[in-house]
Amino acid sequence: MKINLNIFTRLFLNHLLVIILLLVLIFIFAGHLIQQSYIDTTADHLFKIAQAVKPDLSRQLLGKDRTEIQKYITKAGRNTKIRFTVITQNGTVIADSEEDPHNMENHKNRPEIKSAYSNHTGRSLRYSSTLEKNMLYIAVPVRNQIQGGHVLRVSQFIDKIDLLLVDMLIRILQVLLVIVILIVVLSFFFSRNIAKPIQKLVDASQKIAGGNFKTRIYIDRNDSLEELANNFNNMTEKIDRLFTELRLKKEELSLIINSISEILLVIGKDNKVKECNKSFLEYFAADNAVGRYYWDIIREPDFFEYINSLFKEKKHLVRELELNNNYYLVSASLMEALDQYIIIFHNISEMKKHQILKKDFIANASHELKTPLTSLKGYLEFIKDNPQNSEKYFNILMRNTDRIINIINDLLKLSTLEDKNFRLEREKIDLKELLGNVKYLFADKIKSNRVALKININDKLKPVYGDYLKIEELFINLIDNALKYTEGGMIRISVVQDREATEIVVKDNGIGIPAKDQSRIFERFYVVDKARSRKLGGTGLGLSIVKHIINLHQGSIRCESNAGEGTAFIIRLPLNLK
Numbered sequence: 001m002k003i004n005l006n007i008f009t010r011l012f013l014n015h016l017l018v019i020i021l022l023l024v025l026i027f028i029f030a031g032h033l034i035q036q037s038y039i040d041t042t043a044d045h046l047f048k049i050a051q052a053v054k055p056d057l058s059r060q061l062l063g064k065d066r067t068e069i070q071k072y073i074t075k076a077g078r079n080t081k082i083r084f085t086v087i088t089q090n091g092t093v094i095a096d097s098e099e100d101p102h103n104m105e106n107h108k109n110r111p112e113i114k115s116a117y118s119n120h121t122g123r124s125l126r127y128s129s130t131l132e133k134n135m136l137y138i139a140v141p142v143r144n145q146i147q148g149g150h151v152l153r154v155s156q157f158i159d160k161i162d163l164l165l166v167d168m169l170i171r172i173l174q175v176l177l178v179i180v181i182l183i184v185v186l187s188f189f190f191s192r193n194i195a196k197p198i199q200k201l202v203d204a205s206q207k208i209a210g211g212n213f214k215t216r217i218y219i220d221r222n223d224s225l226e227e228l229a230n231n232f233n234n235m236t237e238k239i240d241r242l243f244t245e246l247r248l249k250k251e252e253l254s255l256i257i258n259s260i261s262e263i264l265l266v267i268g269k270d271n272k273v274k275e276c277n278k279s280f281l282e283y284f285a286a287d288n289a290v291g292r293y294y295w296d297i298i299r300e301p302d303f304f305e306y307i308n309s310l311f312k313e314k315k316h317l318v319r320e321l322e323l324n325n326n327y328y329l330v331s332a333s334l335m336e337a338l339d340q341y342i343i344i345f346h347n348i349s350e351m352k353k354h355q356i357l358k359k360d361f362i363a364n365a366s367h368e369l370k371t372p373l374t375s376l377k378g379y380l381e382f383i384k385d386n387p388q389n390s391e392k393y394f395n396i397l398m399r400n401t402d403r404i405i406n407i408i409n410d411l412l413k414l415s416t417l418e419d420k421n422f423r424l425e426r427e428k429i430d431l432k433e434l435l436g437n438v439k440y441l442f443a444d445k446i447k448s449n450r451v452a453l454k455i456n457i458n459d460k461l462k463p464v465y466g467d468y469l470k471i472e473e474l475f476i477n478l479i480d481n482a483l484k485y486t487e488g489g490m491i492r493i494s495v496v497q498d499r500e501a502t503e504i505v506v507k508d509n510g511i512g513i514p515a516k517d518q519s520r521i522f523e524r525f526y527v528v529d530k531a532r533s534r535k536l537g538g539t540g541l542g543l544s545i546v547k548h549i550i551n552l553h554q555g556s557i558r559c560e561s562n563a564g565e566g567t568a569f570i571i572r573l574p575l576n577l578k
Contacts, residue, residue, distance in 0.1 A: 015187040023176050027169070034168050039136060042156060043123055046138040049080055050154045054142050057086065057152055061142065070095045083135075085153040086142075087113055094150075107153075112139035116151040125158070133157050197225045201232060208236060263328075263345035267294055267307065274340055283324075298323070306330060310341055320348070327352040424552055426577065428463035429471055431495055431502070438475045442483065450488040453479070457495040464502050465577045466553045474549045477542040478506045478569055485567070486510030501555070501572040509566035518559050522547040553577060 053076055060069045073084045077097025086095040091108025093101040107113050112122030122139035139153040197219040207215040215236060219229040257264055258278040266275035273289045281289060284297050295304065302321045310317050310332050318331045329346040435455050439446075446453050464471065475493075482491045486508040494505045513521060522543050546569075550557045553573050561567035 015190070016184060019180060019183050019187065023180060027172065027176060030172050031169050039125060039158065042136055042158065043138055046082065046136065046154045046156060047121060047140070049082060050138055050140045050152055053084065053154075054140060054152055057150075058142055061086075061150055066094050070101070073097045083155045085155070087139075087151040087153060089117070089149050110137075110139075112137045112153060113151055115139065116141045116153075117149070122151075122153075194225075197229065201229065204232065204236075208239070214240065262347070265289075265294070265343045265345070267341050267343060269311070269339045271295070271307075273297070274338075280345075300324075303330075306332075424467040424470065426466060427468055429466055429468050430463055431461065431504070432457045432459065434468070434472055435475060435493060435495075438472060438479060441476065442479055445480075445483055449483055449486065451483060451486055451491055452489075453491045453493070455493045455495075457493075458497075461495060461497055461502070462575065464573055465575070466573065467549075470549045470552065474546050474571075475506075477546050481542055482506065482508040482510065482567070489566075497575070499575075501574050504571040504573070505568055506571070507566065507568035512563040512565050513559065513561040513567055514563050518561060521559060522557075 056072065057069075060072050063069075069086060073086060073095040074097050076082075077084050082097075084095070084097040085093060085107075087093055087107045091106040091113065093104040093107055095101055096104060110124070112124040115122030116139040119141050122137070124137045124139075125134070126137070127134055134157070135155045136158050137153055137155045139151050142150045142152045197217075200217045200219065204215045204217045216233050217229050219226045257275070260277055261279060263280045263283055264275075264277040265273065265280055268274045271293050273292055273294055276289045281287070286297050289297055294307070300321070300323050303323065306317070306319050306321060309319075314334060316331070316333050318329065321328050321330050323345070326347060326349045329348050330343060331346070332341045332343045334341055432455075435457065439453055439455065442453070479491065479493075487510075489509045491506070491508045494507075496503050547557060550571060550573070554577060555571060555573040557569060557571045559567065559569055
């Protein structure tokens with residue numbers, strides 16, 4: 001089990017442990033030193049006594065009377081309370097102050113005796129088997145001219161040293177305990193003095209790790225810890241500033257990414273989404289995408305194939321894909337440092353739509369022009385071969401020629417309206433007057449089609465601000481279109497105004513427009529009934545011209561129709577044209 005100790009406790013315990021170890025060593029060393037000093041002092045004392053006794057003993061040895069020698073040794077031992085032993089050259093004990101020499105074993109091999117035989121002072125500390133006590137032995141050589149070399153050994157019990165040692169050690173221990181208490185107190189304050197600022201640093205660093213970069217510490221010590229605290233504060237301030245800048249840059253980057261209208265996606269090598277923008281989430285209807293596999297969100301086989309190619313080739317890759325019925329130009333770039341791909345989806349649906357419209361326009365224009373031109377060529381070839389019967393075909397030739405001219409004129413009108421440099425000739429327009437003039441233009445056709453054209457307009461209406469000729473052309477196309485599909489019926493034109501716009505409704509009760517065709521009626525060359533339109537001289541461009549004129553006037557147009565019940569075009573033109 002791991003025990004979590006704070007800095008103060010660690011410092012204090014470490015100091016305490018060192019102190020205890022030092023005191024134990026001091027205690028042991030002091031005991032050993034005291035014991036050794038006592039032994040050395042005793043040995044010196046014994047040596048001096050031996051030296052003092054040696055001259056008298058040497059004289060006693062000259063008499064060769066062992067009894068006298070024994071008496072002398074016994075008396076010396078009694079006076080000094082020290083044991084004396086005299087040993088011959090062959091190790092025989094001839095006198096001893098405390099034991100009977102006859103009962104003592106040979107001492108020739110005793111270490112202190114061997115040293116004395118070598119004319120050195122012998123010394124030995126060992127257990128005496130005779131007296132069953134620890135004794136200190138000092139042996140000195142004793143020589144004379146008659147007896148030769150003898151050895152005088154003096155010895156003393158050292159059992160008192162144990163009592164002395166215990167007494168000394170107790171006193172030392174008492175002193176050491178006092179020292180320990182003082183050192184522990186000092187260590188406590190020292191450890192706390194060191195640990196307190198360090199603990200402040202630890203607490204501050206934990207707050208920093210938790211994201212609180214406003215944390216500061218203040219230590220007034222005039223030492224390295226104060227300098228460390230100041231450096232810590234400077235570091236924290238720099239980190240705070242850097243993180244603030246990083247956060248601002250991240251927020252700025254996030255705003256930029258989310259403001260991009262294009263779809264942006266970042267995918268890692270693990271096929272998971274690392275980043276995306278708001279457009280991505282909105283388009284794929286995802287609440288959150290980061291951390292999810294991309295195939296959980298984009299379920300398009302073409303996109304899977306694109307990603308596989310991207311991971312395989314590991315280079316910039318651009319491809320056109322269809323996603324959710326929209327067309328996108330998808331481009332990807334590799335971020336090598338992160339091994340991630342930035343993928344951007346450029347919506348090219350409108351461009352594709354215009355390409356399709358352009359393609360259809362070219363095809364329709366070619367077809368519309370080809371039909372009358374083919375007819376013209378056929379009849380001209382026939383007239384060439386049969387000049388006597390050519391007069392009856394002139395009307396057919398003229399009708400096809402007029403159709404070609406009308407198509408070309410309408411195409412030129414559309415081209416003019418689509419020109420970016422085209423500008424409206426703005427003026428105030430009296431709609432009542434303009435509609436009256438248009439009605440007059442269609443007087444014969446209205447009569448021949450047995451159609452009634454009624455105009456309901458308030459005399460107090462404000463004038464419309466716009467291009468007179470273009471507005472006139474707008475109504476000419478709408479009324480002409482209504483007359484083509486209305487026979488023996490009624491065409492009504494009503495005009496009302498509100499605060500923002502003038503609303504004009506052109507309504508007929510003709511054949512109507514099927515619901516499936518209503519979304520395409522403003523496309524070029526699109527007609528509901530091609531045979532009827534071609535028979536009546538229609539080019540299929542009239543409603544497209546109407547749409548362009550209204551767009552130039554910043555207005556709107558919509559169609560309401562039911563098959564067999566007629567058609568209504570509702571136009572709104574703003575009162576304040578910008």
